[in-house]
Amino acid sequence: MTTPPGSARILVRVFTQRFSCTRRGARLARQLVLVELHGWGVPEGTPLADDAGLLVAELAANAVLHGRVPGRDFELRMTLLAGVLRVEVSDARSDRRPEVRPPDHRPGSGYGLRIVEALATDWGVVDRLVGKTVWAELPRRVRRVLPGGHGDDHDLG
Structure with missing residues (x-):
């Protein structure tokens, strides 16, 4: 979780x-990500779109729950790079840093x-002038099992 954002x-x-x-x-952030990915040639229902939608849902929910400052929005940035899809969610609170905690047995908590950590090849947090940005990366190439049990790599986008 130490990869600097925007690597070459x-x-x-x-x-x-x-x-x-x-x-x-x-x-709305999750829905628009799926629409945008479709426009980029990554249709809804593909592994990359599904994982990206889930990452955005989790990061945006955390921004709303833990990063909210009255009167301030959160920002979503999705970048398709050669080999990787990068999702960044920025909020206005730098004092509440994300951390993976032991499971809480309350529903929905x-x-x-943990979902971000399981899906992303890497993720982290960086400070901004105001607030912070939590980022996560997904590989663009996924391994699919074809009929007959044979595997094949596909570039989705």
């Missing part, structure tokens, strides 16, 4: 949008970053 890779596409720091804003 070939930029393919970028999507950036601000959302209200509300549950509705978090849902404590699993967001």
